[in-house]
Amino acid sequence: xxxxAPPRSPRTGARASEVxxxxxxxxxxxxxxxxxxxxSQLGAATGLNRSTVADLIHELAGRGLVVEDxxxxxxxxxxxxxxxxxxxxGAVALAVELGVESxxxxxxxxxxxxxxxxxxxxxxxxxxxETARLVAELAALLGLAPADRGVVGVxxxxxxxxxxxxxxxxxxxxxxxxxxxxxxxxxxxxGMPAERVHVGxxxxxxALGEHRRGAGRGCENLVFVSxxxxxxxxxxxxxxxxxxxxxxxxxxxxxxxxxxxxxxxxGASGCWxxxxxxxxxxxxxxxxxxxxxxxxxxxVDRVAAGDASAVAAVAEIGHWLGMGVGNxxxxxxxxVVVLGGIFQPxxxxxxxxxLRAVRARSLDEVSDLVTVVPSALGTSAQLHGAAEMALAVLxxxxxxx
Amino acid sequence: xxxxAPPRSPRTGARASEVxxxxxxxxxxxxxxxxxxxxSQLGAATGLNRSTVADLIHELAGRGLVVEDxxxxxxxxxxxxxxxxxxxxGAVALAVELGVESxxxxxxxxxxxxxxxxxxxxxxxxxxxETARLVAELAALLGLAPADRGVVGVxxxxxxxxxxxxxxxxxxxxxxxxxxxxxxxxxxxxGMPAERVHVGxxxxxxALGEHRRGAGRGCENLVFVSxxxxxxxxxxxxxxxxxxxxxxxxxxxxxxxxxxxxxxxxGASGCWxxxxxxxxxxxxxxxxxxxxxxxxxxxVDRVAAGDASAVAAVAEIGHWLGMGVGNxxxxxxxxVVVLGGIFQPxxxxxxxxxLRAVRARSLDEVSDLVTVVPSALGTSAQLHGAAEMALAVLxxxxxxx
Numbered sequence: 001x002x003x004x005a006p007p008r009s010p011r012t013g014a015r016a017s018e019v020x021x022x023x024x025x026x027x028x029x030x031x032x033x034x035x036x037x038x039x040s041q042l043g044a045a046t047g048l049n050r051s052t053v054a055d056l057i058h059e060l061a062g063r064g065l066v067v068e069d070x071x072x073x074x075x076x077x078x079x080x081x082x083x084x085x086x087x088x089x090g091a092v093a094l095a096v097e098l099g100v101e102s103x104x105x106x107x108x109x110x111x112x113x114x115x116x117x118x119x120x121x122x123x124x125x126x127x128x129x130e131t132a133r134l135v136a137e138l139a140a141l142l143g144l145a146p147a148d149r150g151v152v153g154v155x156x157x158x159x160x161x162x163x164x165x166x167x168x169x170x171x172x173x174x175x176x177x178x179x180x181x182x183x184x185x186x187x188x189x190x191g192m193p194a195e196r197v198h199v200g201x202x203x204x205x206x207a208l209g210e211h212r213r214g215a216g217r218g219c220e221n222l223v224f225v226s227x228x229x230x231x232x233x234x235x236x237x238x239x240x241x242x243x244x245x246x247x248x249x250x251x252x253x254x255x256x257x258x259x260x261x262x263x264x265x266x267g268a269s270g271c272w273x274x275x276x277x278x279x280x281x282x283x284x285x286x287x288x289x290x291x292x293x294x295x296x297x298x299x300v301d302r303v304a305a306g307d308a309s310a311v312a313a314v315a316e317i318g319h320w321l322g323m324g325v326g327n328x329x330x331x332x333x334x335x336v337v338v339l340g341g342i343f344q345p346x347x348x349x350x351x352x353x354x355l356r357a358v359r360a361r362s363l364d365e366v367s368d369l370v371t372v373v374p375s376a377l378g379t380s381a382q383l384h385g386a387a388e389m390a391l392a393v394l395x396x397x398x399x400x401x
Numbered sequence: 402x403x404x405x406a407p408p409r410s411p412r413t414g415a416r417a418s419e420v421x422x423x424x425x426x427x428x429x430x431x432x433x434x435x436x437x438x439x440x441s442q443l444g445a446a447t448g449l450n451r452s453t454v455a456d457l458i459h460e461l462a463g464r465g466l467v468v469e470d471x472x473x474x475x476x477x478x479x480x481x482x483x484x485x486x487x488x489x490x491g492a493v494a495l496a497v498e499l500g501v502e503s504x505x506x507x508x509x510x511x512x513x514x515x516x517x518x519x520x521x522x523x524x525x526x527x528x529x530x531e532t533a534r535l536v537a538e539l540a541a542l543l544g545l546a547p548a549d550r551g552v553v554g555v556x557x558x559x560x561x562x563x564x565x566x567x568x569x570x571x572x573x574x575x576x577x578x579x580x581x582x583x584x585x586x587x588x589x590x591x592g593m594p595a596e597r598v599h600v601g602x603x604x605x606x607x608a609l610g611e612h613r614r615g616a617g618r619g620c621e622n623l624v625f626v627s628x629x630x631x632x633x634x635x636x637x638x639x640x641x642x643x644x645x646x647x648x649x650x651x652x653x654x655x656x657x658x659x660x661x662x663x664x665x666x667x668g669a670s671g672c673w674x675x676x677x678x679x680x681x682x683x684x685x686x687x688x689x690x691x692x693x694x695x696x697x698x699x700x701v702d703r704v705a706a707g708d709a710s711a712v713a714a715v716a717e718i719g720h721w722l723g724m725g726v727g728n729x730x731x732x733x734x735x736x737v738v739v740l741g742g743i744f745q746p747x748x749x750x751x752x753x754x755x756l757r758a759v760r761a762r763s764l765d766e767v768s769d770l771v772t773v774v775p776s777a778l779g780t781s782a783q784l785h786g787a788a789e790m791a792l793a794v795l796x797x798x799x800x801x802x
Binding site for chain 1: 638646728
């Protein structure tokens with residue numbers, strides 16, 4: 001068992017005084033990610049001894065982050081061991097997803113527990129300021145008081161290039177945004193300090209959500225493909241989100257898959273999203289005058305009813321989807337590829353042509369080792385990821401509470 | 402400044418008893434990667450205090466890994482501080498690169514110092530057993546005695562899918578190998594314990610070499626593109642090598658760039674390596690009856706002399722190279738893309754068409770932030786990476802010595 005975490009940089013020293021903080025974080029991380037566990041299970045999972053675990057759990061309980069109850073004697077040997085649970089309301093995040101047609105939000109606490117279910121407000125390409133106002137409205141609808149001790153902050157999933165450090169949105173083409181200081185606008189609208197407002201790319205947060213709570217639990221290497229108006233990829237590499245130098249990694253939608261393909265909004269042609277995205281699906285299926293969830297659901301209904309032109313359209317999308325997925329598999333050698341957004345309801349119907357294209361594109365040695373699955377969280381993947389992002393600061397240092 | 406390294410897994414605890422080992426590693430890592438430094442500079446770099454640094458350096462010196470000399474008073478303030486240097490011969494790796502036409506080797510010590518210069522033996526597609534014998538011959542030519550206290554092990558770069566854990570080569574198409582237990586064969590031929598034999602993919606090790614010693618020093622996110630008979634990519638993400646779930650990441654050579662392209666050895670068509678690899682270059686330039694370094698150099702000479710057909714051939718390769726590089730930039734948002742192998746001597750001539758294709762393919766927001774440069778280490782990139790791989794165990798735990 002790996003006892004001590006390897007350093008991120010080989011040059012950074014650690015001080016004995018930081019070990020306690022690290023260990024508090026490790027224990028809270030265990031129950032947050034893996035669920036309730038006895039003290040002795042936590043000792044085994046972290047490599048910490050019995051008295052250290054007891055002492056640290058006592059501190060976490062005092063900070064209102066965990067509770068203990070009952071007694072377990074799992075192995076039948078030794079003293080019974082109290083069970084440690086996260087206190088979901090001990091740390092709560094407002095999780096928000098900005099879409100092209102709506103803003104959705106939920107409150108999610110420690111352990112990924114949804115405290116107030118998803119609420120969605122319809123919008124059409126709102127301005128950044130309107131968006132901030134809507135998010136504050138959603139917070140009020142969900143009964144969230146930003147000043148409450150339990151509220152750690154807000155996490156917002158944006159379909160665009162975002163900078164984590166300060167919530168700056170460099171570009172969100174499908175919202176029509178460029179260089180928007182969303183972090184600041186949200187902090188003002190919510191009456192919350194800027195450092196508690198976290199903004200991330202929706203595909204990156206979808207990947208995080210599926211990794212922590214969905215189809216990618218327990219996987220160290222995961223690719224999440226988010227099919228919306230555009231296509232984005234979120235990457236978990238070695239158990240960590242992979243964001244790139246500036247946070248812009250995963251722009252897989254503009255990966256070339258077809259030099260003879262259609263013109264893309266990015267200026268190039270034959271991008272993955274022009275061939276396998278929502279617009280391509282609706283065009284191939286002959287759907288006009290509708291878009292978004294309604295339109296995609298209409299195609300799903302026609303395919304399920306055996307409509308030949310819809311079946312052919314979905315097969316074509318599946319083929320191009322597989323070409324891109326095959327590229328990602330060759331390049332990243334993931335354990336799991338999770339297909340989210342529009343690809344989740346379409347999955348049963350596009351699975352076969354998609355897998356044929358994956359097999360044709362990727363090396364057998366690599367594709368034999370990967371599973372391609374639909375999103376387990378559906379429309380909640382990004383919300384769970386946004387909550388994890390907002391909870392991360394406290395999870396890294398529970399003594400902040 | 403980041404004082405304590407964030408945990409790789411949020412669930413792993415650290416014990417106070419491991420802090421010393423971690424700090425020894427951090428200090429040795431500093432001088433190994435960044436060169437000689439005064440004790441006070443090392444204290445500043447690691448966040449460790451003066452007496453801890455002195456104590457740890459004393460231990461590293463006692464283990465023969467560093468030496469101290471001179472006195473520096475860099476800032477003019479405070480007491481002068483001794484300068485700490487790595488002892489290159491304190492830990493030496495045999496670094497080996499298996500090519501399709503030759504096996505090359507050098508001995509490289511701490512600090513990346515080349516102790517015995519590169520020696521190369523020509524071969525044509527040797528069997529695994531012949532290869533192991535040749536590596537032992539190279540070790541003898543370089544005067545390396547595997548039993549010497551200073552010799553930490555051997556690192557071998559292989560053009561194929563390799564498993565780091567035990568040096569198993571799953572597939573090396575251009576060598577004609579499949580399922581080869583190269584680690585074991587090398588350990589036998591060298592008379593060395595298997596745990597001191599390290600085998601990695603050549604592009605992964607090229608990336609590591611350029612990251613530690615070449616064009617990617619100081620970059621946290623780097624893509625190394627290795628142009629040989631095939632094309633491979635090596636990825637450094639967040640300062641760490643990104644190997645994928647099974648160690649097979651970076652198979653960028655089989656990324657689709659041209660659905661109308663030529664048939665690839667992998668069974669698919671229009672792969673990056675069929676359009677931008679060595680064979681495509683030689684075909685486009687009308688070179689027959691030659692291959693490898695000699696043939697590529699002949700093309701370089703013709704381009705340098707202004708031969709129109711060679712100029713056009715290199716421009717075509719540059720175009721397809723740029724299409725793939727653009728994909729990688731969109732997907733991974735690196736700070737630097739380093740072009741190695743045949744692309745290094747060709748770089749001045751393919752730069753413009755390559756950059757045009759990159760700009761056409763990648764989002765401005767992402768491509769504005771990246772630099773595409775030729776390899777700084779040339780044919781030594783893989784050897785430096787192989788040495789770093791072999792030295793890693795000792796660097797992670799200097800108390801092993």
